[in-house]
Amino acid sequence: MTDARILDRGYRPYDGPRLGPAGAVRSLARHTAQRVMGLKRPAAAKILPFLSAAIAYVPAIVFVGIAALVPDERLTTEFLPTYGEYYAFVASALVIFTALVAPEALCPDRRTGLFGLYLASPLTRTTYLVAKAGTVLALLLVATLGPPLLMLVANVLQGLGPDSPADVALLFGRVVLAGLELGVVYAAVSIGVSSLTDRKALASAGTLLVLVLSGVVSSVLVEAIGAPDWVLAFNLGPAPTELAQRIHGEPGSVEYADVATAALVGTWLGWTALGLGVAGWRYRITKVVR
């Protein structure tokens, strides 16, 4: 006698709940985040995303550790960076993520034709793009919000941070606002450039080109042609970081001393609108291969 039995694998209808377009957006966002971070993909795909996370977090962890191990107030006030200054440490992580990692969110779907399958689901072009852009923004916020929040929590716990709850709340608000400011503009630029090509390498090169050219052109215009200083606000490298520092109420760099905050906000709005506008236009006209 054996205990073998026939296993009925006949088709089983599904009569459970269906989550509709909102569930579709959530699923797409989670899948995109996994893909961008290289999860469930070969080891090589994990290198750059985790490198950028490490670049963003390691300095914060080190500074928090130093402050804990060397409880000298002079050390924390004179040698360790302020919250506003910390964004300079995050900048390279943001560039790596924006140019080399984030294009993974959009390009492969069009290249493999998976975009067509998504549009055959409850997703629309708009909800698809919202899910993708939202995911890129959320991942960027991990780098722009996480380290300063870590420092804030650690400093408060060690008695090195703001004393009153009101000051803590104010600093928390500034951290969130500055993190959003940086995350939104870089997400918009990455999404905008990535929407123009289905090749990730081209999107990466294009994003780097936009980042570099924005600096070169604005510097040449100001220094060689004598354009007003506010033109420097177009530089996608230091200008968003400068604005983040001003959100923290800190003076920022000498180079930007004559650039008004309004100019920084205006160019921030301009780059964000341009990136999202290009992506929106591109996905409205993109033909689907079926």
Added chain:
Amino acid sequence: MPVVVAEGVVKRFGATTALAGATCEIGRGVTGLVGANGAGKTTLLGLLLGLSAPDAGRLEVLGLDPRHAGPQVRALVGYSPEHRSLPPDVRANDLVAHLAEVHGLPRRAAVARASDALYQVGLGEERFRAIGTMSTGQTQRVKLAAALAHDPRLVLLDEPTDGLDPVQRDEMLMLIRRIGTEFGIDVVLSSHVLDEVERICDAAVIVGEGRVLAAGPLDALRSTVGGWLVEVAGGSDRLATALVARDLTVTPDGRRLLVEGVDDPAVLRDVLADLGLEVVRLQRRRLSLEDVFLESGVYGPVEGPA
């Protein structure tokens, strides 16, 4: 209740008219959407999914208007596109589960049903392989599993046997037939291979130059352009003359006569009896879907035998 209703559907792309007033009803079971390349089949499928709106006419899918209820329609419909459209570095099970989730299933149910769907299409052992390492036949099955995993009420399959060898093609066709019968899911199979539609479909919609040229159950389609074949041992000229005199259309077909316009076969019997001819053969002409297709005017008027 019909699964799909189309009334005078017009769709233009610039100066090109892809659909020029398509009208048809698609019922339960497996229905073939037949037409030459460029006939408007894929355009019609796109309209059924609500991916674009018709310029004129009315469409209904599962009782919903895809123009206004696109996401709701697509939640109830599974779609397998013609082109190879799957990411190569993702495991089949992960992709099918993800697409089931995108169609509205909760995560746990999507994962369970992805395994079931891949098992049903014959990829139970292969489901954890990266799609890029799979053969064309396996990839087509993954697409089919992705169309099934969320338990749709209707499945739209666009050339699902494209690129398959004869054995894989047979297996795929049997699978599609099972979906329409055992699984209880209605299927619209778009294909330009008439033989496969004839083998597994209950009905067909023949599309040509943007119009529906014929639609209905296969038996009915065959009979609408049927006729009778009559062969007698001598005297076929007399027989032809007598039949024409009764307002029937007679076309010589070798030694046989093809008689069309016969409402009552008793007329043939009476004429043969009156003339006292020896009958060699008297049978309904058996038409293939190809005959129906050609006579529907897809390629213009069909020339009869000289």
